Amino acid sequence: MSSPFPSEKKNDTQLLKEQVKGTFDQYMPISLQTKEKSKRVKAQITDLKDENSKLLKETKKFQNRINEESSVLDVLQEEAHLLKRIVNDKDAEIKALNQTIYDQHESIKKLKDEVEKEQNNVAMQIELKELLKQSENKLLLDLTTVKDTLLIESQSHLQVKGVLKETEIKLEEEIKQNRENVERMTKEINEHKETIKQLQEKLESTQDQLTKSQQDNQDKTKEIQELKLQLDSNLQEIERLKIEINSEKQRFENLQDTYNQLVDKNNEIIKSLEDELKIKDELQIAFNELKEKNQEISDLKEKEEQKNQELTKENQELTEQLNKSQQNNKDSESKINEIQESIQQLEQEKQIIQNERNKFEQDKEMLEANIATLSTELDNKVMEVDELSQLRSNLNLEIECVRKSHIKEMEELTLQIQQLQQQLEQDKNEIQQREQEIAALQQENKETSLKIQSLSIEITNRDESIQEKELKIQQLEQQLQETKDELTNVTRNLQKLEVQRESLEHENESIRDMVSQSSIKGLDELIASQKETYQKELQTLNFTILEKNNTIEDKEKEIQQLNESISKLEAEINDEKEKLEEQFKKREQDQLDFQEEKERINRKYVEDQVDSEQAAEKVVNDLKHIIDNISSEKELIQKEANNLAQRLSNEIDKSKDMEKKVKDLGKEFESMLSSNNNLAKELEETQQQLSKSNQLLNQHIADGANNKVSENDHAELQKELSDLKLRNKELEDRINQERQQWDSNRWEIVAELEQEKSKYKKSQDILMDEKRRMGVVGKTVSKLLEDNEKRSFDSMTPESFYAMLEAAKKELDEGLQHRKQYYDDEDLNGQLLMEREARRLAESQVEHFAVLLEKSKTEIQKYKEIINNGGGSNNNNNNNNNKSSGFFSNLMNNTSNNSFIKRTFTGSTFGNNQK
Numbered sequence: 001m002s003s004p005f006p007s008e009k010k011n012d013t014q015l016l017k018e019q020v021k022g023t024f025d026q027y028m029p030i031s032l033q034t035k036e037k038s039k040r041v042k043a044q045i046t047d048l049k050d051e052n053s054k055l056l057k058e059t060k061k062f063q064n065r066i067n068e069e070s071s072v073l074d075v076l077q078e079e080a081h082l083l084k085r086i087v088n089d090k091d092a093e094i095k096a097l098n099q100t101i102y103d104q105h106e107s108i109k110k111l112k113d114e115v116e117k118e119q120n121n122v123a124m125q126i127e128l129k130e131l132l133k134q135s136e137n138k139l140l141l142d143l144t145t146v147k148d149t150l151l152i153e154s155q156s157h158l159q160v161k162g163v164l165k166e167t168e169i170k171l172e173e174e175i176k177q178n179r180e181n182v183e184r185m186t187k188e189i190n191e192h193k194e195t196i197k198q199l200q201e202k203l204e205s206t207q208d209q210l211t212k213s214q215q216d217n218q219d220k221t222k223e224i225q226e227l228k229l230q231l232d233s234n235l236q237e238i239e240r241l242k243i244e245i246n247s248e249k250q251r252f253e254n255l256q257d258t259y260n261q262l263v264d265k266n267n268e269i270i271k272s273l274e275d276e277l278k279i280k281d282e283l284q285i286a287f288n289e290l291k292e293k294n295q296e297i298s299d300l301k302e303k304e305e306q307k308n309q310e311l312t313k314e315n316q317e318l319t320e321q322l323n324k325s326q327q328n329n330k331d332s333e334s335k336i337n338e339i340q341e342s343i344q345q346l347e348q349e350k351q352i353i354q355n356e357r358n359k360f361e362q363d364k365e366m367l368e369a370n371i372a373t374l375s376t377e378l379d380n381k382v383m384e385v386d387e388l389s390q391l392r393s394n395l396n397l398e399i400e401c402v403r404k405s406h407i408k409e410m411e412e413l414t415l416q417i418q419q420l421q422q423q424l425e426q427d428k429n430e431i432q433q434r435e436q437e438i439a440a441l442q443q444e445n446k447e448t449s450l451k452i453q454s455l456s457i458e459i460t461n462r463d464e465s466i467q468e469k470e471l472k473i474q475q476l477e478q479q480l481q482e483t484k485d486e487l488t489n490v491t492r493n494l495q496k497l498e499v500q501r502e503s504l505e506h507e508n509e510s511i512r513d514m515v516s517q518s519s520i521k522g523l524d525e526l527i528a529s530q531k532e533t534y535q536k537e538l539q540t541l542n543f544t545i546l547e548k549n550n551t552i553e554d555k556e557k558e559i560q561q562l563n564e565s566i567s568k569l570e571a572e573i574n575d576e577k578e579k580l581e582e583q584f585k586k587r588e589q590d591q592l593d594f595q596e597e598k599e600r601i602n603r604k605y606v607e608d609q610v611d612s613e614q615a616a617e618k619v620v621n622d623l624k625h626i627i628d629n630i631s632s633e634k635e636l637i638q639k640e641a642n643n644l645a646q647r648l649s650n651e652i653d654k655s656k657d658m659e660k661k662v663k664d665l666g667k668e669f670e671s672m673l674s675s676n677n678n679l680a681k682e683l684e685e686t687q688q689q690l691s692k693s694n695q696l697l698n699q700h701i702a703d704g705a706n707n708k709v710s711e712n713d714h715a716e717l718q719k720e721l722s723d724l725k726l727r728n729k730e731l732e733d734r735i736n737q738e739r740q741q742w743d744s745n746r747w748e749i750v751a752e753l754e755q756e757k758s759k760y761k762k763s764q765d766i767l768m769d770e771k772r773r774m775g776v777v778g779k780t781v782s783k784l785l786e787d788n789e790k791r792s793f794d795s796m797t798p799e800s801f802y803a804m805l806e807a808a809k810k811e812l813d814e815g816l817q818h819r820k821q822y823y824d825d826e827d828l829n830g831q832l833l834m835e836r837e838a839r840r841l842a843e844s845q846v847e848h849f850a851v852l853l854e855k856s857k858t859e860i861q862k863y864k865e866i867i868n869n870g871g872g873s874n875n876n877n878n879n880n881n882n883k884s885s886g887f888f889s890n891l892m893n894n895t896s897n898n899s900f901i902k903r904t905f906t907g908s909t910f911g912n913n914q915k
Contacts, residue, residue, distance in 0.1 A: 479558065
C-alpha cells in the first residue's frame with residue numbers, strides 16, 4: 001500500500017507535460033496539420049489539463065477522506081478497547097452479584113434446615129418433658145422413703161421435741177414469708193405476661209423480614225436450651241441433696257466406727273505403756289548392775305596402781321644395781337643404757353594407759369549422764385502419754401457434743417427438705433407456664449416459616465429477573481462482538497480501496513502511455529468511461545461510510561442504554577441492601593428489648609430463689625465442713641498416736657542399743673585390763689631376764705674373766721632386746737586400734753544424743769508458738785462472741801466484717817512477737833495440748849466461715865451488678881430487702897446459725913441449753 005504525496009503528484013504532472021510536448025514536437029514536423037486541427041488539439045489538451053487538475057483535486061480530497069477515516073477508525077478502535085475494559089469490569093460486578101444471589105439461596109436453604117431442626121428439637125422437648133415427669137414421680141417416691149426413714153429416726157430422738165417446737169414456729173414464720181413471696185411472684189408473673197403480650201405484638205410487626213426470622217429462631221433455640229439447663233440443674237440439685245443425705249448418714253456411721261476404733265487403739269496404747277514401764281524397770285536393774293561392775297573395776301584399778309608402785313620400786317633397785325655394774329663393766333654400759341631406754345618407753349606406755357583409763361572414766365561419766373537424761377525423757381514421755389489420754393477423754397466429750405449437734409441439724413434438714421418439696425411444686429408450676437410459652441413460640445415459628453416461604457418465592461422471582469437481565473447482557477455482548485467484526489470488515493474494505501486506487505494510478509499511467517501511442521479520440525472515451533466508474537465507486541464508498549457511521553452511532557446508543565440499565569440495577573441492589581440493613585437493625589433492637597425483659601424476669605426469679613436456697617446451702621456446706629474437720633482431726637489424732645508409738649519404739653530400740661554398747665564397752669574394758677595384766681607379766685619377765693643377765697655379769701666379774709662377756713651371751717642379749725621391742729610395737733598397735741574404735745563409737749553416741757536434744761528443743765519451740773497463737777485466736781473469738789451478745793452486728797456490713805477477719809489474720813501472723821511475754825509462763829505447759837486441739841478446731845471453723853463469707857460476698861456483688869443493670873424494675877425487691885437489718889445481723893438472729901457459730905468457736909451449746 002503506497003500513499004501518494006504532493007511532491008509525487010507534481011512530478012507526474014511535469015512528466016505528462018513533457019510527454020505531451022515531446023509528442024507535439026515529434027508529430028508537428030512530420031504531419032502537415034491544419035490550424036484547425038492544431039486548435040482542436042490545443043483545446044483538447046487544455047480540456048485534458050483541466051480534467052487532470054480536477055482529478056488531482058479529487059484524489060487529494062479522497063486521500064484526505066481516507067486519512068480522516070483512518071483517524072476515525074483509530075478512535076473507534078480505542079473506544080472498542082475501552083468498551084472491552086468496561087465490559088470486563090461489569091463482568092466482575094455481575095459475577096459478584098451472582099455470588100450474592102447464590103449466597104442468599106444458600107442462606108434460605110440453611111434457614112429451611114434450621115426450621116426443620118427446630119421442629120425436631122420441639123419433638124425432643126416433648127419427649128424430655130415426659131422423661132422429666134417420670135423422673136419427678138421417681139423422686140417423689142424416693143422422698144417418701146426418705147421421709148419414712150427420717151420419721152423413724154425422729155421417733156428415736158424424743159428428747160429434742162422442745163427444740164422442734166421452736167423450729168416449727170420459725171418454720172411457720174418462714175412459710176408465711178414464702179407465701180407472701182409467692183403472692184408477690186404471682187403479681188410479677190401477671191405483669192410479665194402483659195409485657196410478653198406486648199412483646200408478641202411487636203414481634204408480629206417485625207416478623208415480615210427474613211433476617212428477623214433467622215435471629216428469632218436462634219434466640220428461641222437458646223431459650224429452649226436455657227430451660228433445659230434449668231430443668232437439668234433442678235434435677236441435679238435434687239439428686240445432690242439425696243446423695244448428701246446418704247453420705248451424711250454414712251459419715252455418721254463411719255464416725256461411730258472410728259470412735260470404737262479409737263477406744264480400741266487407746267486400750268492398746270495403755271497396754272504398750274505398761275510394757276514400756278516394765279522395760280523401764282528392767283533398764284533400772286541393768287543400770288544398778290552396771291554400777292556394781294564399775295565399783296569392781298575401780299577396785300581392780302586400785303590393785304593395779306599398787307602393783308605399778310611395786311614395779312617402780314623394783315625398777316629403782318634395778319637402776320641402782322645397774323649403776324654399780326656400770327662402774328665395774330664399761331662394756332655393758334651401752335647395753336644397760338638401751339635397757340633403760342626400753343624401760344623408759346614402758347613407763348611412757350604406762351602413762352599413756354593411765355591417760356586412757358582417765359578417758360574411759362570420763363566417758364563412763366558421760367554415759368551415766370546420758371542414761372540419766374534418757375530416764376528423764378522417758379518420764380516426760382510418760383507424762384505426754386497421760387496428757388494424750390486426757391485429750392482422748394476431751395475428744396470423746398466433743399464427739400458426743402458434735403453427735404448431738406448433728407442430730408439437731410438432721411432434724412433441721414428434714415424441715416428444709418419439706419421446704420424444698422414446696423419449691424419443687426412451685427418449679428412445676430413455672431415449668432407449665434414455660435411450656436405454654438414454648439407452645440406460643442412454636443406457633444410463632446410456624447408463622448415465621450410461612451413468611452420464609454413467601455420470601456423464598458420473592459427471592460426466586462428476583463432470581464428469574466436477574467437471569468433475564470443476564471441474558472440481555474449476553475445479547476449486548478454478542479452485538480458488541482458483531483460491531484467489532486463489522487469494524488474489521490470496514491478496515492479491510494478500506495485496504496481494498498487503497499489497492500484499487502493504486503491499480504487506478506497504474507491504469508492512468510498505462511492510459512497515458514496509450515494516449516501517447518494511440519489517437520486522441522480513444523483517449524477521450526477512455527477518460528469518460530473511467531470518470532463514470534470513479535464517480536460510481538466514490539458514491540458507493542460514501543454510502544458505505546454513511547451506513548457505517550450510522551451503525552456506530554446506533555451501537556453507541558445501545559452501549560449508553562446498557563450502562564444506564566447497569567447503573568439502575570446497581571442502584572436497586574444498593575437500595576435493597578440498605579433496606580435489609582435497616583431491617584437487621586430493627587430486628588436487633590427488638591431482640592435486645594426482648595432479651596432485657598427476659599433477663600429482668602430471670603433476675604427476679606433468681607433473687608427470689610436465692611433467699612430461700614442460701615440458708616439450705618449454707619447449712620449443708622456447714623455440715624460437710626464439720627464432718628470433714630472431724631475426719632481430719634481424727635486422722636491427725638491417729639497420726640500423732642502412731643508417731644508417738646513409733647517414737648517410743650525408736651527410743652526403746654535406742655535404749656537396747658545403748659545397753660549393747662555398754663556391754664561392748666565393758667568387754668572392751670575387760671580386754672584392756674587383760675592386756676594390762678599381760679603387759680605387767682611381760683614386764684616381770686623382762687625384769688627376771690635382766691636380773692639373770694646381771695647375775696651372769698656378776699659371776700663373770702667374780703670369776704675375773706678380764707671383764708669381758710662371751711659372744712654367745714652378747715647375741716642372746718641382743719635377741720631378747722629385739723623381742724622386747726617387737727612386743728612393745730604390737731602392744732602399741734593394739735592400743736591405738738582400741739583407742740580409735742572407742743573414739744568412733746563415742747562420737748557416734750554423742751551425735752545421736754545431740755540430735756535428740758535438738759528435736760526436743762524444736763518440739764518445745766513449736767508448742768510455745770502454738771500456745772501464743774492459741775491466745776490470739778481465743779481473744780478474737782471472745783471478741784466475736786461478746787459482739788454477738790451485745791448485738792453490735794446489726795449495723796455491720798460484710799466489708800467491715802471482712803476487715804475484722806483480716807485484722808485477726810494479721811494478729812495471728814505479725815502480732816505474736818509483741819505478745820511473747822504474756823505467754824511465757826511455765827504454768828501453762830500442762831494445757832498446751834488441750835489448747836492446740838482447741839486451736840485447730842477454731843482455725844478450721846474460722847477458715848470455713850471465711851470461705852462461706854467470701855462466697856456470699858461474690859454472690860452479693862453479682863446481684864448488685866444485676867440490680868444496677870436491671871434499673872427501676874427491681875425497686876420493689878429493694879424495698880422488701882430494706883426491711884431487714886444488716887447482713888451479719890440476719891445471720892446471727894437465726895438461732896441455728898448462732899448455735900453453730902458458738903459450737904465452732906467454743907465446742908459447746910451451753911447458751912442454747914439455758915434458753
